[in-house]
Amino acid sequence: METSELLQLAIAGLKNGxxxxxxxxxxxxxxxxxxxINFAQGEFYMLGGMFAVYAxxxxxxxLLVSVPLAVLVxxxxxxxxxxxxxxxxxxxxxxxxxxxxxxGSLVFASLAxxxxxxxxxxxxxxxxxxxxxxxxxxxxxxTVWIWGIVLVTVAGLTFLYSKTRLxxxxxxxxxxxxxxxxxxxxxxxxxxxxxxxxxxxxxVAGVAVTPLTSTRFDIGAGIAVKGFAAAxxxxxxxxxxxxxxxxxxxxxxxxxxxxxxxxxxVVALGVLLAVLFLRPQGLFxxxxxEKM
Amino acid sequence: xxTLKRGTRGALALALALGIMLPSGCASDGAxxxxxxxxxxxxxxVLSLTGAQSGLGGPEKNAIDMEVxxxxxxxxxxxxxxxxxxEDDASDVDQAIARxxxxxxxxxxxxxxxxxxTGQSMAMRDVINEAQVPQxxxxxxxxxxxxxxxxxxxxxxxxxxxxxxxxxYLKAEGHTKIxxxxxxxxxxxxxxxxVNETAADYGLEVVSDQVFKPADTDxxxxxxxxxxxxxxxxxxxxxxxxxxxxxxxxxxLNLDIPLVCSHGIAKQEFIDGAGAAGEGxxxxxxxxxxxxxxxxxxxxxxxxxxxVERYTAEYGVxxxxxxxxxxxxxxxxxxxxxxxxxxxxxxxLRDEIEKTSGFAGIGGVFTFSATDHNGMTAxxxxxxxIEDGRWALAE
Numbered sequence: 017m018e019t020s021e022l023l024q025l026a027i028a029g030l031k032n033g034x035x036x037x038x039x040x041x042x043x044x045x046x047x048x049x050x051x052x053i054n055f056a057q058g059e060f061y062m063l064g065g066m067f068a069v070y071a072x073x074x075x076x077x078x079l080l081v082s083v084p085l086a087v088l089v090x091x092x093x094x095x096x097x098x099x100x101x102x103x104x105x106x107x108x109x110x111x112x113x114x115x116x117x118x119x120g121s122l123v124f125a126s127l128a129x130x131x132x133x134x135x136x137x138x139x140x141x142x143x144x145x146x147x148x149x150x151x152x153x154x155x156x157x158x159t160v161w162i163w164g165i166v167l168v169t170v171a172g173l174t175f176l177y178s179k180t181r182l183x184x185x186x187x188x189x190x191x192x193x194x195x196x197x198x199x200x201x202x203x204x205x206x207x208x209x210x211x212x213x214x215x216x217x218x219x220v221a222g223v224a225v226t227p228l229t230s231t232r233f234d235i236g237a238g239i240a241v242k243g244f245a246a247a248x249x250x251x252x253x254x255x256x257x258x259x260x261x262x263x264x265x266x267x268x269x270x271x272x273x274x275x276x277x278x279x280x281x282v283v284a285l286g287v288l289l290a291v292l293f294l295r296p297q298g299l300f301x302x303x304x305x306e307k308m
Numbered sequence: 309x310x311t312l313k314r315g316t317r318g319a320l321a322l323a324l325a326l327g328i329m330l331p332s333g334c335a336s337d338g339a340x341x342x343x344x345x346x347x348x349x350x351x352x353x354v355l356s357l358t359g360a361q362s363g364l365g366g367p368e369k370n371a372i373d374m375e376v377x378x379x380x381x382x383x384x385x386x387x388x389x390x391x392x393x394x395e396d397d398a399s400d401v402d403q404a405i406a407r408x409x410x411x412x413x414x415x416x417x418x419x420x421x422x423x424x425x426t427g428q429s430m431a432m433r434d435v436i437n438e439a440q441v442p443q444x445x446x447x448x449x450x451x452x453x454x455x456x457x458x459x460x461x462x463x464x465x466x467x468x469x470x471x472x473x474x475x476x477y478l479k480a481e482g483h484t485k486i487x488x489x490x491x492x493x494x495x496x497x498x499x500x501x502x503v504n505e506t507a508a509d510y511g512l513e514v515v516s517d518q519v520f521k522p523a524d525t526d527x528x529x530x531x532x533x534x535x536x537x538x539x540x541x542x543x544x545x546x547x548x549x550x551x552x553x554x555x556x557x558x559x560x561l562n563l564d565i566p567l568v569c570s571h572g573i574a575k576q577e578f579i580d581g582a583g584a585a586g587e588g589x590x591x592x593x594x595x596x597x598x599x600x601x602x603x604x605x606x607x608x609x610x611x612x613x614x615x616v617e618r619y620t621a622e623y624g625v626x627x628x629x630x631x632x633x634x635x636x637x638x639x640x641x642x643x644x645x646x647x648x649x650x651x652x653x654x655x656x657l658r659d660e661i662e663k664t665s666g667f668a669g670i671g672g673v674f675t676f677s678a679t680d681h682n683g684m685t686a687x688x689x690x691x692x693x694i695e696d697g698r699w700a701l702a703e
Contacts, residue, residue: 032525
């Protein structure tokens with residue numbers, strides 16, 4: 017296999033991996049605040065694309081407006097979902113809350129089906145034009161957008177966590193919610209904002225991918241599996257680890273394709289299982305003692 | 309299930325006793341009719357209205373809804389109202405079995421149309437056999453009629469029919485090295501197996517054999533491997549929405565290799581999804597996208613143009629061949645019902661469908677026999693190319 021082909025596979029891996037990374041970030045942020053895996057994360061991804069398509073085709077808004085608008089709307093939906101469905105049961109077992117998120121994902125998917133129909137809906141690329149060529153490999157413009165979005169997102173999250181009051185409150189909740197509450201942090205607000213942030217990240221991923229793939233009401237579950245796998249690889253801890261988990265998963269998938277494209281998903285999920293068995297704390301996190 | 313059946317029989321018996329209706333010598337539940345011309349003929353349809361094959365199931369439902377209304381407006385079948393109960397299998401094999409069971413046990417249908425997909429159509433077979441109800445499948449896998457079942461008929465063209473045409477075309481175009489890409493479904497595997505088995509007979513070589521899942525969002529990896537293998541044409545066997553990503557990825561990779569496809573993509577959804585990258589894509593399908601190819605004035609031409617006109621007026625878009633397969637499935641059952649007298653059994657209906665000869669449908673002219681339950685020939689297929697966002701004849 018030639019270098020240019022390897023490079024092309026790596027580009028594809030980093031492209032898909034970036035999307036997994038954004039979803040993994042969503043899983044990680046909600047998990048940090050609540051110890052809950054939010055199975056509606058894939059539906060936030062789907063809704064992001066849907067609202068962008070809707071705003072673009074029905075209201076004929078420019079992409080520059082449709083895309084951020086869709087992300088904001090989905091962030092709102094995420095916070096609303098937390099307020100209406102999670103908060104009333106906030107003291108329940110994490111398992112009960114996880115079931116609520118599963119229910120939420122089904123509700124979002126069927127509402128989307130009724131609102132937007134069951135066909136695949138396309139969206140134009142953010143900037144149309146031929147791919148960039150790099151050492152014999154092609155990089156499509158939308159991929160550059162996706163990478164840019166991931167970089168900005170990671171930078172923004174890092175800033176949020178390290179430099180802002182809200183970020184410090186979120187980190188405090190991550191370490192010990194009860195103690196944070198006793199220190200005067202409004203933990204309910206942190207949880208709500210975490211859901212909003214996770215929903216926004218899912219929507220960003222969905223909006224960024226829709227020009228390449230079109231979107232449909234039932235695509236959430238498939239991508240959520242990938243995002244969840246990436247989050248587990250990253251250990252559900254730091255945002256950077258989630259991004260690394262996503263990129264790694266994307267690269268593993270592409271590495272399998274030259275041998276057998278039919279086994280792509282099998283191998284990727286096999287790696288996930290191996291990680292769960294051998295390093296349950298994730299690839300990038302030192303094992304630590306469970307805090308009381 | 310047995311108790312349900314018994315319950316239905318009980319209800320029929322009660323109705324009989326009350327003299328409301330008279331199931332005259334009818335063996336199958338609910339199929340009976342008393343000649344009072346008020347009892348409807350009930351047919352079931354299992355379609356993939358949601359899930360990966362919703363792009364196919366939607367037009368199928370449209371066609372059936374529209375034609376059933378038309379048949380009833382014109383007085384129904386021999387004075388009986390026609391009722392078609394449509395169930396959604398969500399493109400899922402287990403759902404297809406459950407929905408079929410429901411239609412037979414609860415609704416007492418005389419025949420089943422569907423499912424949309426090959427996998428679902430095959431999975432329904434056990435239920436069909438247990439109840440001995442005829443099935444007209446809308447899935448296009450060769451296996452549906454190759455693995456012969458006297459109860460099962462099929463309206464779409466199969467891979468057995470189209471693969472030889474596609475390979476012949478590739479040979480005529482001077483290609484030698486095929487990069488094959490197929491979806492990981494019953495439909496895709498059907499084409500994949502047949503292309504691999506028979507390519508050598510046409511002097512063609514499959515240099516790369518790639519697969520994608522209906523949920524995949526990116527095929528650049530598979531296409532990079534195809535390019536690396538030196539393919540001079542990409543042959544795609546797919547019918548799911550994700551197929552429209554392939555021409556986009558080809559363009560994004562700056563791969564200047566022609567893309568030739570099965571009938572599975574001959575629909576508007578593919579053109580919408582692929583956008584400008586879809587221009588020039590070649591597909592093999594029936595004549596409904598260009599009705600003049602039936603031969604102006606022929607019976608098929610009249611049937612197809614009438615159907616296209618009604619469908620376009622009703623739904624605002626021209627029908628694709630999936631709508632046509634459903635039309636054919638419906639009318640194969642309806643025409644057989646028309647020829648039957650009151651009090652027929654499911655076995656009579658099956659026999660009558662098998663006697664179909666020269667039925668001018670949308671997919672082609674159907675002539676079934678005791679060994680051929682697909683009844684289509686290469687004459688029913690033409691070659692299309694996407695030009696200016698439309699399916700145009702390639703000749």
